[in-house]
Amino acid sequence: MVNLKKGFAFLLLLVLLLLLGVVEGFAQRDKKDEKSKLEKERLEREKKDNEKKEAEKKERKENRLKNIFMKDFEPTAKTEAFNPSTLRFININKIPFYVNEAELSVLNKYQRDKDWKRLHPELLKYVCKFGINNFLDMNSMDMVWQLARLSEYLGKKDVAKDVYRLIIKHYRGDIQEAKRRYDSLSRLEKDLYVELDRYYEMVELRKHVDTLKPPMGVLVNMGEEVNSQFEDYGVTISKDDQTLIFTSQRLPEGVDKRTRKKLDENLYMSKRIGDDEDFWEPAYPFKDLNSPFNEGSPCISADGNMIIFSRCHAPDGLGDCDLYVSRKIEGKYWSKPENLGQNINSATWDSHPSLSLTEDTLFFASDRAGGFGGMDIYFSAKDEFGNWGPAQNIGPIINTRKHEVSPFMHHTYNVLYFSSDGQIVNFGDFDIYKAYWRDSAWTEPKNIGPLVNGAGREFYFAIDSKSNKIYYAKSEPGNENNLDLHSFPMPMEAQPMAIVRFSGKVTEATTGEVFEGIVSLIDLDTRIEIMPKYLRDDGSFEFELIDNKRYMLIVQGENFFRMEEIFLLKGEKEVEIATKSIRAIKFESIEFDNNSAELKPEMENDLHLIVNFLVDYPEYKLKISGHTDSSGNPAANMRLSQQRADAIAKYILDYGKLDKSRVKAKGYGSTRPIINPETTEADKKMNRRVEFRIYKGNEPTED
Numbered sequence: 001m002v003n004l005k006k007g008f009a010f011l012l013l014l015v016l017l018l019l020l021g022v023v024e025g026f027a028q029r030d031k032k033d034e035k036s037k038l039e040k041e042r043l044e045r046e047k048k049d050n051e052k053k054e055a056e057k058k059e060r061k062e063n064r065l066k067n068i069f070m071k072d073f074e075p076t077a078k079t080e081a082f083n084p085s086t087l088r089f090i091n092i093n094k095i096p097f098y099v100n101e102a103e104l105s106v107l108n109k110y111q112r113d114k115d116w117k118r119l120h121p122e123l124l125k126y127v128c129k130f131g132i133n134n135f136l137d138m139n140s141m142d143m144v145w146q147l148a149r150l151s152e153y154l155g156k157k158d159v160a161k162d163v164y165r166l167i168i169k170h171y172r173g174d175i176q177e178a179k180r181r182y183d184s185l186s187r188l189e190k191d192l193y194v195e196l197d198r199y200y201e202m203v204e205l206r207k208h209v210d211t212l213k214p215p216m217g218v219l220v221n222m223g224e225e226v227n228s229q230f231e232d233y234g235v236t237i238s239k240d241d242q243t244l245i246f247t248s249q250r251l252p253e254g255v256d257k258r259t260r261k262k263l264d265e266n267l268y269m270s271k272r273i274g275d276d277e278d279f280w281e282p283a284y285p286f287k288d289l290n291s292p293f294n295e296g297s298p299c300i301s302a303d304g305n306m307i308i309f310s311r312c313h314a315p316d317g318l319g320d321c322d323l324y325v326s327r328k329i330e331g332k333y334w335s336k337p338e339n340l341g342q343n344i345n346s347a348t349w350d351s352h353p354s355l356s357l358t359e360d361t362l363f364f365a366s367d368r369a370g371g372f373g374g375m376d377i378y379f380s381a382k383d384e385f386g387n388w389g390p391a392q393n394i395g396p397i398i399n400t401r402k403h404e405v406s407p408f409m410h411h412t413y414n415v416l417y418f419s420s421d422g423q424i425v426n427f428g429d430f431d432i433y434k435a436y437w438r439d440s441a442w443t444e445p446k447n448i449g450p451l452v453n454g455a456g457r458e459f460y461f462a463i464d465s466k467s468n469k470i471y472y473a474k475s476e477p478g479n480e481n482n483l484d485l486h487s488f489p490m491p492m493e494a495q496p497m498a499i500v501r502f503s504g505k506v507t508e509a510t511t512g513e514v515f516e517g518i519v520s521l522i523d524l525d526t527r528i529e530i531m532p533k534y535l536r537d538d539g540s541f542e543f544e545l546i547d548n549k550r551y552m553l554i555v556q557g558e559n560f561f562r563m564e565e566i567f568l569l570k571g572e573k574e575v576e577i578a579t580k581s582i583r584a585i586k587f588e589s590i591e592f593d594n595n596s597a598e599l600k601p602e603m604e605n606d607l608h609l610i611v612n613f614l615v616d617y618p619e620y621k622l623k624i625s626g627h628t629d630s631s632g633n634p635a636a637n638m639r640l641s642q643q644r645a646d647a648i649a650k651y652i653l654d655y656g657k658l659d660k661s662r663v664k665a666k667g668y669g670s671t672r673p674i675i676n677p678e679t680t681e682a683d684k685k686m687n688r689r690v691e692f693r694i695y696k697g698n699e700p701t702e703d
Helices: 002-065 101-112 116-127 132-136 138-153 157-170 176-189 196-206 601-616 634-656 681-687
Strands: 071-073 232-237 243-248 266-271 294-300 306-312 321-329 350-355 361-366 376-381 404-409 415-420 431-438 458-463 469-476 479-489 498-508 518-523 528-534 540-546 550-557 560-569 573-579 621-627 663-667 689-695
Touching (some): 101 116, 138 157, 138 176, 157 176, 196 528, 232 294, 232 469, 243 294, 306 350, 321 350, 376 404, 404 458, 415 458, 498 518, 498 560, 518 540, 550 601, 560 573, 560 601, 601 634, 601 689, 634 663
Parallel strands (some): 232 458, 266 294, 294 350, 621 663
Antiparallel strands (some): 232 243, 243 266, 350 361, 404 415, 469 479, 498 540, 518 528, 550 560, 621 689
């Protein structure tokens, strides 16, 4: 009985132990499940936090191109960048040569008496009465020289520059002294464009950190559908931008190249395919106007019903090449071309017609006798009966002693474009310029920049109505006689409404030191970078821009941090820009929380300065040095300073997508204090710092 009881007790104990084991198992499993659930929640929180940080980081990066940084640069003046010359020549189309003995006697008296202040206004008035032949006369041009020197002597800088420009354009002797004097007066006004290779390199480097489009600096040959193996040039485009009409020396159908006796110029047409800007139908001859003679350089009216063109060596011609007109009949056929007559045509060469916006003025080029140079630009205005008046020379501000050709009046804006090899600024042979009619006078012609103008010849051109593209014939250096039609996106310098001056000066924030550097502007509506310029010797820069548009200003150089600013331009503006030298790099924003190596959002703007510099200048490297104060454990301080330097290095490498070899991080703890001993909290704050050293070549040694 006793054994039975013992056995039962043992069995009961065993059951109890088994039950306890099961309960413990369930408990352990519940604990494991709970732990797993907590771990999963932690990982999800971390994931969400990381996603939030990445989103915030992305948003901060994108905000660099958004309006939150935009400034409204209020206008400093109501003037524009293009002002008429101070010289108004009232006799250019009235008399060939001006001389007045009584006035000369007065001028000689003032000169003998050395009465310069009375001499200057009288001499200026006398020169402005010159006819065209005065510009060919050495004695008359000596008076122009005297006016230039006297204007400079009396501090009348604007007049002096205008007169020196006149000498450079028209004097037939040695102009080197005039160039030196003009350069001296305008040294701080020149456009110092960055070389094209450097421009494209800068844009490629910047794409690593900026969300900008690549530059639309692509000169496009219009291809075999438009061009031929012979010369193609003299292009015009209809106002609806759908039809090209141009001159070509290609072989007519059925003519064998081997038996061709002479080159024949004819008009050809090509229609745009759909809405695509870069595709055109195969060109075909303009049969209604072509003849056994040479036709070229067309100009078509806004409604497409009238065309003016040149025809050479025709029996009814007045000279070598004359201008003719043809009108569309019942919207289908073109009338027989009519010679425009003696008011327009001369006994020599007349070509390159272009109608004004109101189509009541005809501009064209001619090499007729009585001009300033080889080929000049002339104009004719319609009278009250709709007849073309006598041709008049456009004057000495536009024309030079060399050649001006290819006048083009914009379809939408009252702006004159033309080609010249005799203007002040020239990048090659014939360059394209623009000028504005202001207060009954022409502004000084402006070169439309190196993105369009190169080492070859740029002429025979047209611009579409929206100013999106310029179409022109271009030769290559060494092959000037092989012209093809090209298209090119209209850069800011060429835009007809780029007339508002945006200028400024860049100096060091604390010392006022002037830097060497580059200034760029980005049109934020198109995200296209405007042709950058070098800072002038005094740190200044100047651009002509389209008003009421958003731009990003970028200033960069090897000795200072890149500065960026987004703004909305509202009228003419001059700005003062203070930037930081790379020789003294300590940012107030780079301050960590106690015992923390976590970066703060407010640090990022200053860190972006460093990233941008390293992107702009790949030959430079960076060393980051972390320092703490003397509080706490030295070993812990050393670890913390290293962690902080590493965190900054990682951010810079990741944000700039830089090679790891270019950024070094080193923590020094409290071993390199600026102030020792530390007696105040301010001393400790001074010693808690992060230093940046930018260098070339080998890593700099520590002091």
